[in-house]
Amino acid sequence: MLRNRLFFVMGLLVIASVILSACGGTAPVATEAPAAESTEAPVAEATEAPAATEAAEQTSFTTPHPILGDLKVRQALSYCTNKADLIKSVYPLLTEEEQASLVMNTFIPRAHWAYAGDENVTVYEYDPAKGGALLDEAGWTLGEGAEFRTNAAGEQLSLKFTTTSAAFRQTWAAIWEAQMAECGIQVIRLHAPASWWFGDTTGLARRDYELGAFAWVGQADPGGQTLYACDQIPLPENGWAGQNAMGWCNELASTNIKLANNTLIKDDRIAAYTIVQQEFTKDVPSIPLFNRTETFATSADLTGFAPAPGQEYYNYNVQEWVKAGSDTVILGFTQEPASLFTLVEDAFVANIAYQIARPSQETHLNYDFKASLVKELPTLENGGTTNNDVEVSEGTKVVDADGNVVDLAPGVFVNNAAGERVEFTGGTVTMKQLVSRFEIIDGLTWEDGTPVSSADLELNKKIACDPESGATSFIVCDKTASVEFLTDAVGYIHTWVPGVQDPLYFVPIWGLYPAHQVISDGRALADVPAAEWATLPEVAEKPLAYGPYKLVEWVKGEKMVFAANEYWVGGAPASPNFVIQFVTAESAEALLLGGEVDILASESLAGLNETLKAAEAEGKIVTYTEAGGTWEHIDIQLFTR
Numbered sequence: 001m002l003r004n005r006l007f008f009v010m011g012l013l014v015i016a017s018v019i020l021s022a023c024g025g026t027a028p029v030a031t032e033a034p035a036a037e038s039t040e041a042p043v044a045e046a047t048e049a050p051a052a053t054e055a056a057e058q059t060s061f062t063t064p065h066p067i068l069g070d071l072k073v074r075q076a077l078s079y080c081t082n083k084a085d086l087i088k089s090v091y092p093l094l095t096e097e098e099q100a101s102l103v104m105n106t107f108i109p110r111a112h113w114a115y116a117g118d119e120n121v122t123v124y125e126y127d128p129a130k131g132g133a134l135l136d137e138a139g140w141t142l143g144e145g146a147e148f149r150t151n152a153a154g155e156q157l158s159l160k161f162t163t164t165s166a167a168f169r170q171t172w173a174a175i176w177e178a179q180m181a182e183c184g185i186q187v188i189r190l191h192a193p194a195s196w197w198f199g200d201t202t203g204l205a206r207r208d209y210e211l212g213a214f215a216w217v218g219q220a221d222p223g224g225q226t227l228y229a230c231d232q233i234p235l236p237e238n239g240w241a242g243q244n245a246m247g248w249c250n251e252l253a254s255t256n257i258k259l260a261n262n263t264l265i266k267d268d269r270i271a272a273y274t275i276v277q278q279e280f281t282k283d284v285p286s287i288p289l290f291n292r293t294e295t296f297a298t299s300a301d302l303t304g305f306a307p308a309p310g311q312e313y314y315n316y317n318v319q320e321w322v323k324a325g326s327d328t329v330i331l332g333f334t335q336e337p338a339s340l341f342t343l344v345e346d347a348f349v350a351n352i353a354y355q356i357a358r359p360s361q362e363t364h365l366n367y368d369f370k371a372s373l374v375k376e377l378p379t380l381e382n383g384g385t386t387n388n389d390v391e392v393s394e395g396t397k398v399v400d401a402d403g404n405v406v407d408l409a410p411g412v413f414v415n416n417a418a419g420e421r422v423e424f425t426g427g428t429v430t431m432k433q434l435v436s437r438f439e440i441i442d443g444l445t446w447e448d449g450t451p452v453s454s455a456d457l458e459l460n461k462k463i464a465c466d467p468e469s470g471a472t473s474f475i476v477c478d479k480t481a482s483v484e485f486l487t488d489a490v491g492y493i494h495t496w497v498p499g500v501q502d503p504l505y506f507v508p509i510w511g512l513y514p515a516h517q518v519i520s521d522g523r524a525l526a527d528v529p530a531a532e533w534a535t536l537p538e539v540a541e542k543p544l545a546y547g548p549y550k551l552v553e554w555v556k557g558e559k560m561v562f563a564a565n566e567y568w569v570g571g572a573p574a575s576p577n578f579v580i581q582f583v584t585a586e587s588a589e590a591l592l593l594g595g596e597v598d599i600l601a602s603e604s605l606a607g608l609n610e611t612l613k614a615a616e617a618e619g620k621i622v623t624y625t626e627a628g629g630t631w632e633h634i635d636i637q638l639f640t641r
Helices: 002-011 071-079 083-090 098-099 128-137 166-181 251-260 267-282 348-357 454-464 530-535 590-593 610-617
Strands: 156-163 186-192 211-217 285-298 330-333 385-393 397-399 405-407 413-414 420-421 430-440 482-486 491-496 551-553 559-566 575-584 621-636
Touching: 071 128, 071 621, 083 098, 083 285, 098 551, 128 267, 166 186, 166 621, 285 330, 330 348, 330 590, 348 551, 348 575, 413 430, 420 430, 454 482, 454 491, 454 530, 590 610, 610 621
Parallel strands: 156 186, 156 211, 330 575
Antiparallel strands: 211 621, 285 621, 385 430, 397 405, 413 420, 430 491, 482 491, 551 559, 559 575
């Protein structure tokens, strides 16, 4: 679990690089949509995309695009876009209400706490008449009997539209092409290979498009939203650094991006994000379309299952799941983990299984964080965290202005206590340093009856930060100045190195490993070198539980069997037994429909289909469709070379 926890706490939230739409700690991840049956004849995939000439590489994007540089044209594109029909083309089995819930108006899902609200942004409802009127005003008129608009010079309103070759995207792109044609706009689709579209020196990376579609992967916290800042525009002279490939530079938006980057107060961040969204929707550098979905299906007689947008693990409330007339709930899963030592195991199923025995200390339902196994999330507002001014000098370990851990030396740029990027020239500089106090709830107990202790937290940190553990990243360890483990409570005081200013500073950092446990060879687990942990059955195959269930059997290739943990602080779970049944992708649906498994989650379902909908209509199953964090959009190139 800890590897996931460490990446979650820090990997999402490095201020210098996180974005509101992608919300990841590193640069946002562009992704290809999952395959789906195309309802339109695919456009022939391009095997080569136009390569920028050397001369073009030398020229900055300083000339407004002759068509897309006009705001009225961009607004017209938005008004001519029927998002409902795009959604219907790829998710035809959803209800109208479910389809409507997927519509994106800005770069933040409407369920997100940072969404500005429909009333506070420019919402472009489908209105082709309004779009046509704007095009008329822009000088693009539709002549008598003409299919496409032209300007006074007789030039046709024609735009190249580049995206990937995924069937899913071919489907909605064909619909969008037709929508634009209804407004007199010719769209020429290029379905390029993903290797070119997402290449390091091609496609998006070189701003080689007019209109371009892909998806950003979103997560729980906005975290700074640097994507749309003026200084994130990739240009030849800056080595093509940055992901603001549209070339959008709005000073008010950029100012508020910086404001969001330099405050950890949630209300202040919301206010700044609202302004950024207002300017974004006013200027239309991109057309947000819709969230992609996650699909779940359960037996009709299963209750308590409640997936929620933004929640990392859908089994966060597994103790509430119960099947009528049965003492066992069975989750079908198409993966089997190699290990439950999640510090080194990447498989999602490992974290799902781990969560059953060792649940997270917080939840983040609907993108909002709540305390679970900690008494409270220590925020600046409630006094659980302080953000202190500290004087640092040469040789002090700090996080520089780019998010790197360095020893302070002349020439290093840092963010000072005022949030200003400054060059250290010697002497001292005042920086911010976060200090948070985390306390575990009373009564949390291991399955053997031993109460959890601060020693368990300390052991977790010890192993996670040991290079011999097998972990591939030590970013949290590197950015930790000190940890004081409490003696008057189960918990710790965490001090980050100066310069760490992460929006999720209040998320619990260290998990629990049973320091008291004696393994089969007689050694205390706390005394076993980190290099051996991955090989220990007590770690990799049957970790000691403090959650609602304990793992009692793992039949490799078949199932994991869990039984209620009598010491669970939350009381007896609704179902005495829980099973993860390993199934094949080919058999999963049949097993659900036959009643042999009770739940299939998004990772084990190809998506909603006619078979599932028919079974639901017959009362055999219940399906759930949630708006995922990944969202489709069309970026607009504002400048030419």
